[in-house]
Amino acid sequence: MATVQVSDLRKSFGALEVVKGVSIDIRDGEFLILVGPSGCGKSTLLRMIAGLEDISAGRIDIGGRVVNTLSPKERNIAMVFQNYALYPQMTVAQNMGFSLEIAGMKKAEIDKKVAEASEILGLNPLLKRKPSQLSGGQRQRVAMGRAIVRDPDVFLFDEPLSNLDAKLRVQMRAEIKALHQRLGSTIVYVTHDQVEAMTMADRIVVLRGGCVEQIGTPLELYDHPENMFVAGFLGSPSMNFLRGKIEGQSLLLAGGERLALPSLPMAEHGGDVVVGVRPQGFSVGTQDGARATIKVVEPTGADTHVLADIGGTEITCVVNDRVDFAPGEEVRFSITSKQVHYFDPTNESRIG
Amino acid sequence: MTAIAPRREDDALQLKPRRDPFLIILWIILVTFALVWIAPVVLIAFTALKSNAEVMATSAFTPPQEIAWNNFSGAWARGNFETTFKNSVIITVIKVPLGLMFSAMAAYALARIRLRFGKLLLLFFLFGAMIPFQVMLAPIFTLLNGFGLIDTYPGVILPYLAFGVPYQVFILHGFFKAVPKELSEAALIDGASHVTVFRRIFLPISLPVLAALLILDFVSTWNEFAMALVLLQDRHMWTLPLGLMSFQGQFSTDYGQLNAAIAMTVFPAVLVYMIFQRYFVSGLTSGAVKG
Numbered sequence: 001m002a003t004v005q006v007s008d009l010r011k012s013f014g015a016l017e018v019v020k021g022v023s024i025d026i027r028d029g030e031f032l033i034l035v036g037p038s039g040c041g042k043s044t045l046l047r048m049i050a051g052l053e054d055i056s057a058g059r060i061d062i063g064g065r066v067v068n069t070l071s072p073k074e075r076n077i078a079m080v081f082q083n084y085a086l087y088p089q090m091t092v093a094q095n096m097g098f099s100l101e102i103a104g105m106k107k108a109e110i111d112k113k114v115a116e117a118s119e120i121l122g123l124n125p126l127l128k129r130k131p132s133q134l135s136g137g138q139r140q141r142v143a144m145g146r147a148i149v150r151d152p153d154v155f156l157f158d159e160p161l162s163n164l165d166a167k168l169r170v171q172m173r174a175e176i177k178a179l180h181q182r183l184g185s186t187i188v189y190v191t192h193d194q195v196e197a198m199t200m201a202d203r204i205v206v207l208r209g210g211c212v213e214q215i216g217t218p219l220e221l222y223d224h225p226e227n228m229f230v231a232g233f234l235g236s237p238s239m240n241f242l243r244g245k246i247e248g249q250s251l252l253l254a255g256g257e258r259l260a261l262p263s264l265p266m267a268e269h270g271g272d273v274v275v276g277v278r279p280q281g282f283s284v285g286t287q288d289g290a291r292a293t294i295k296v297v298e299p300t301g302a303d304t305h306v307l308a309d310i311g312g313t314e315i316t317c318v319v320n321d322r323v324d325f326a327p328g329e330e331v332r333f334s335i336t337s338k339q340v341h342y343f344d345p346t347n348e349s350r351i352g
Numbered sequence: 353m354t355a356i357a358p359r360r361e362d363d364a365l366q367l368k369p370r371r372d373p374f375l376i377i378l379w380i381i382l383v384t385f386a387l388v389w390i391a392p393v394v395l396i397a398f399t400a401l402k403s404n405a406e407v408m409a410t411s412a413f414t415p416p417q418e419i420a421w422n423n424f425s426g427a428w429a430r431g432n433f434e435t436t437f438k439n440s441v442i443i444t445v446i447k448v449p450l451g452l453m454f455s456a457m458a459a460y461a462l463a464r465i466r467l468r469f470g471k472l473l474l475l476f477f478l479f480g481a482m483i484p485f486q487v488m489l490a491p492i493f494t495l496l497n498g499f500g501l502i503d504t505y506p507g508v509i510l511p512y513l514a515f516g517v518p519y520q521v522f523i524l525h526g527f528f529k530a531v532p533k534e535l536s537e538a539a540l541i542d543g544a545s546h547v548t549v550f551r552r553i554f555l556p557i558s559l560p561v562l563a564a565l566l567i568l569d570f571v572s573t574w575n576e577f578a579m580a581l582v583l584l585q586d587r588h589m590w591t592l593p594l595g596l597m598s599f600q601g602q603f604s605t606d607y608g609q610l611n612a613a614i615a616m617t618v619f620p621a622v623l624v625y626m627i628f629q630r631y632f633v634s635g636l637t638s639g640a641v642k643g
């Protein structure tokens with residue numbers, strides 16, 4: 001268990017800068033998730049914390065100790081790789097005990113630690129098998145087992161669930177979260193799956209193009225996104241952005257349609273604004289609201305996703321009842337959500 | 353016509369899937385090559401077991417009537433095999449494992465440790481594999497002569513090493529490069545040094561390649577002739593191929609003993625092949641990483 005401080009961290013591959021001054025304070029025992037689109041530098045950042053990648057500039061402290069020049073093994077961290085990276089010629093038990101063996105621990109003690117870890121992860125019946133004789137989920141668990149036997153200060157996970165099928169992913173998500181509660185250790189977890197981030201994290205760091213966009217708890221980020229990128233990244237389906245002018249209590253869209261707004265931005269805003277509305281924040285009907293044309297209707301079983309076109313802007317809305325609109329049909333949209341988000345269309349940041 | 357056609361389709365359903373003609377041709381070619389290759393082996397084996405009288409009387413491919421084991425003891429004594437065999441064993445047993453170890457370590461360093469001139473170094477090794485040793489024979493002789501190493505074990509082992517290492521490095525480097533990067537990174541995080549990663553991870557998973565290289569290198573070292581001929585002048589330092597050559601020159605009419613000598617020369621290579629071929633199991637890295 002330890003804190004991790006990342007201060008103004010930079011990384012360049014040749015002329016290409018992929019991490020551009022990232023600062024994060026990770027608390028002791030915190031489950032921190034790094035999210036962002038592909039290629040934004042998540043893995044690079046994690047690998048720098050692990051010591052697998054040199055640091056171009058900046059500083060990393062683990063447990064109050066500067067680790068910039070320390071090798072991976074001196075940092076007392078454990079890492080779970082996306083492709084598990086199990087030692088193919090060793091059994092599950094040997095895989096898990098390898099680090100302890102290298103550390104010079106006694107055989108009996110290694111066996112005890114491995115037994116403890118395999119108990120937690122339900123690996124007992126598999127201890128004698130080779131990785132090639134395991135399923136994807138079991139390999140994933142062995143990779144975690146290899147990490148937890150060591151009692152590291154910090155766990156690093158790089159998209160550990162992305163190779164699993166949807167059902168197993170949900171199950172492992174719960175297991176990892178339970179594991180975190182049980183061990184109380186600091187975890188830095190990389191994913192590009194916003195659902196994973198929302199459900200598991202204590203705090204989320206949203207990265208884009210090597211820069212931090214916002215840091216906060218899942219609900220802070222969901223309710224108060226600092227900019228359109230964060231707003232659009234979290235939540236599924238993603239937030240709708242409607243561009244127009246505010247006139248009185250409503251939004252005048254480019255096509256001439258009007259949408260009544262539940263609230264106004266704090267600051268007076270004369271020019272164009274972008275209004276962000278979650279897909280769950282609309283109602284679709286035939287009576288009043290802005291005119292829209294149905295494009296696609298996707299029933300998911302629990303609810304229905306309706307894609308429509310309001311004056312040239314495509315919006316997605318999620319309705320609870322089973323609606324039966326035909327594509328091309330004209331309907332009326334209104335905003336029911338109490339909370340809408342206002343953004344400045346030029347710099348995409350939050351207004352008020 | 354119309355009545356027959358459906359029946360033939362019926363038959364086709366019953367029978368095994370039709371064989372690919374390409375495979376049949378391939379098989380024929382393989383069998384032909386195998387025959388060409390086996391014929392001399394059978395010839396040597398049969399002749400080695402026949403007395404001289406029988407060799408003259410029967411055709412080459414008739415099995416021996418009476419097995420003449422004394423061909424072997426005769427050849428062994430007359431051909432001074434005791435000395436040449438001992439020399440060959442010493443040279444091979446030192447050179448082959450040592451060379452393979454050097455190659456594996458060099459290949460690991462080139463594939464996995466970031467070196468400033470790594471690429472250049474690799475190119476240098478490849479260059480070594482491309483130079484035919486015949487070109488180098490005279491300079492090597494001069495060099496070894498200068499060091500007083502002619503007619504010594506190091507005097508052959510060192511050049512053998514120098515000419516054996518490059519192609520092994522080349523092959524092992526390719527293999528090590530293909531080992532997923534995460535595997536060594538995981539080991540580094542687990543606290544392993546490069547030595548441990550090499551010994552505990554890379555060597556075990558490259559056993560099939562190492563076994564193949566060991567067999568190839570054993571055979572080529574065991575049978576090496578030209579360099580030994582130049583570097584070993586003293587009869588007491590001769591290796592088996594040199595001894596065999598001289599034996600052939602002296603006793604070429606004694607077919608039985610000559611072939612017994614050949615068989616004895618070849619036998620250790622066959623033995624080594626049999627011992628190490630069981631490591632040719634594929635898929636040692638399977639399960640390491642997904643996809």
Ligand SMILES: Nc1ncnc2c1ncn2[C@@H]1O[C@H](COP(=O)(O)OP(=O)(O)OP(=O)(O)O)[C@@H](O)[C@H]1O
Nearest residue numbers: 013016018036037038039040041042043044045192
């Ligand atoms: N060794 C390298 N040499 C050069 N460029 C690299 C190297 N490793 C990563 N990059 C570049 O750095 C950027 C960030 O890569 P990184 O692997 O951190 O992305 P990521 O956020 O983990 O993406 P993903 O979600 O796809 O895994 C990418 O543009 C990538 O091309």
Ligand SMILES: [Mg+2]
Nearest residue numbers: 042043044158
């Ligand atoms: Mg990545």
